[in-house]
Amino acid sequence: MIFNSVVFAIFYIIVTALYFILDHKYRWILLLAASCYFYMAFVPVYILILGFTIVIDYYAGIYLEKTLDPKKRKQLLFCSLAANVGVLVFFKYYNFLNTNLSILFNNFNAHNPLPYLTILLPIGLSFHTFQAMSYTIEVYRGNQKSEKHFGIYSLYVMFYPQLVAGPIERPQNILHQMHEKHEFDYGNMVDGLKQMLWGFFKKLVVADRLSIYVSSIFDHAEIHNGSSIAIACLFFSVQIYCDFSGYSDIAIGSAKTMGFDLMTNFRRPYFAKSINEFWSRWHISLSTWFRDYLYIPLGGNRVPQLTLYRNLFIVFLISGIWHGANYTFIIWGALHAVFTIIGVIITPFTKDLHLKLHINKKITDLARQLFIIVLVTFAWIFFRATSMDNAFTIIKNLKTIGQHPFLGDSISNFGHCLLAISLLFIIEYKKEYLPSKYNFFQHPNIYIRWGSLISMLALILIFGVFNGGQFIYFQF
């Protein structure tokens, strides 16, 4: 079941209505059943994998809290993490590792005895695995009490709005909310629905529209010139942002209508002025996960310079691998590591650049923002490419930039793309630089408020793409 489907609309209305009709003590049952149904709409049997890790992590949490012996506590933590990482590695990376092993065996004229498995990747596996791991780590660290209620703990892992593509929550933020009684709140309901509407706009009007052009270029990169590829790369930067942040908005909004506060996952990342800032605005729940559970344990910032670079490299490399079992993702992560390390090195020289160059700060800020967009867009080539060959073909063909670009099967679609990007830019610019002005969705005048909401709905109906399909991040 995907958010941009009629089935989800029906599901959401029924679940939300029942949630407020039911007595508080039965609500967790409703949400858990709804989450199971939501997950089983993809590949039903994979619920067993979720069940397996839930049982292990649930008992690991309880025994971690009871056990005082540090050695035993470490063993318990290891068991829990090994179960989660094991499932992740098996389903996501087995075939990738096996293929590489076969290449290695071939080099020595030997036969790889391991079979190739035709297994489907459980949807959102990386997301709920990381969320489950954050629970046992926090219990181990003593920051979170273990959850005694098996149903509530299962709901923590399976809560349907964020089950398949995040935000990856921390137990401190969400577990207590699952115990609390949420009375119907007019403000939460309306704000949640507005956020969902904005998410649908990003997904249907922007992301899915751009994907038509992007796919037509990337899928046949060998025959397209540099201008078309450059446009497709820029469009993909916007597409992936709108696809993923659109999903997050719908997830956060739908949870909010039931009174749950999920963490912010995106803060207009393309306005960032450095790679570091980009990562504090992009997929925040994952970047803070890596910060809290990998970067800081490795030593964080308080280490010698070379160790810092090593740590940054490790974090970004793992982040790349987290996204998928393909060298393209590894290169994508490595590129971001290099960008970040260079950023750290040059920061002392670029600080107060406008003063050094005697120019307006707005100009240097704009130049920085554009530079970051170029860097990030270049890295996205590897993220979007289907293989390393595909990525290199794209980069090679970029050399012919300047020729007349291919505008798509119909000029109308390209026009829709430009309109969608323009609308997005205007709204995001307003949110970034004029947060207290022109808040039409919150305007005290009902005509303006309703008028803007209806306009947004009409834009979705007139310009939206209703057969765009899956969200990109579901595959992770």
Added chain:
Amino acid sequence: MALFLKRLFFFILVIIAADQLIGFCLRTLYFSQHKGQFAQTTYAVDSANQDIIIFGSSRAVRHYSPSIISKAFGKSCYNVGRDGQQIPYYAALEDVIFERRKPSMVILDINTWEFVENSSRYEKLSILLPYCRKHSELIKYIQIDNPFEKYKLFSAIYPYNSTLFIAANNKIFENKIPSDENGYDPLNKKMDDAGITFTKKILEQAKIDSEKKHPKLDSTAYALYKQFLQKCVDAHIPTFVVISPTLAPEIPNERKDKLLSITKEFPSVTFLDYSNNPNYNDHFEKFADVFHLNREGSEEFTSELISKLGKVSQQFK
């Protein structure tokens, strides 16, 4: 909660009113077009009642000249082909046209790739949404891919989704859009050296891809093809299934074998295959792009086709 439900109720009423108002404007704009592909589709769905009807995709639109056919047979002829469409569209259109009047001859231009599994061929039927209000028989085709499509038609805006730019352009620049010739819209260009090099590159890639991939076949598409022929045969209409000329010869494949075996179930249907015709294969001067003949090529093809229809045309006259 009562306040929320009350406001929600009024909000939904306002949405319905706005939807109807905007939908009315879009509908008026859409049906006021006189030129362009939307206008051609409107004519095909609402009015086409000629003696000879040509069905097909963009290859039909570019390859068959109704005026040449009309002249040869002394009968009216119309090309209802549409860019990007495939067998589900022809089947839907056949229902609507046959309901109005049964033609005296049907020519169906087909491409074997139309039988390879690809859900987009059903999604593309959304171009028929503006006509569902008047022709309810179209709904069953639109629902093939998505059973909820019928309910989306409650919205007055939805049928005109993604049409605004094209419709406005066709209306504003009406005088600049060339008129079609009874649905025939030939490509008046020839490939230059750069175009030929580019096209060779595409063909090379396509050959590599087709050797690598063994695509799944679409049983629904075959069923619709069979249904299309059955309706023609039931109505005793002389029917020709034609694979019009291609730049590269088509290597034998499973999808074509199945197409042929279904066609053989209808002995009265004539199957004409130009995909391996040396008069066209590798004749870049007769093509405007990798898929389509140019005007000269298409006129040559139409004339050649008429001579092939000779025997049947005698019976037809």
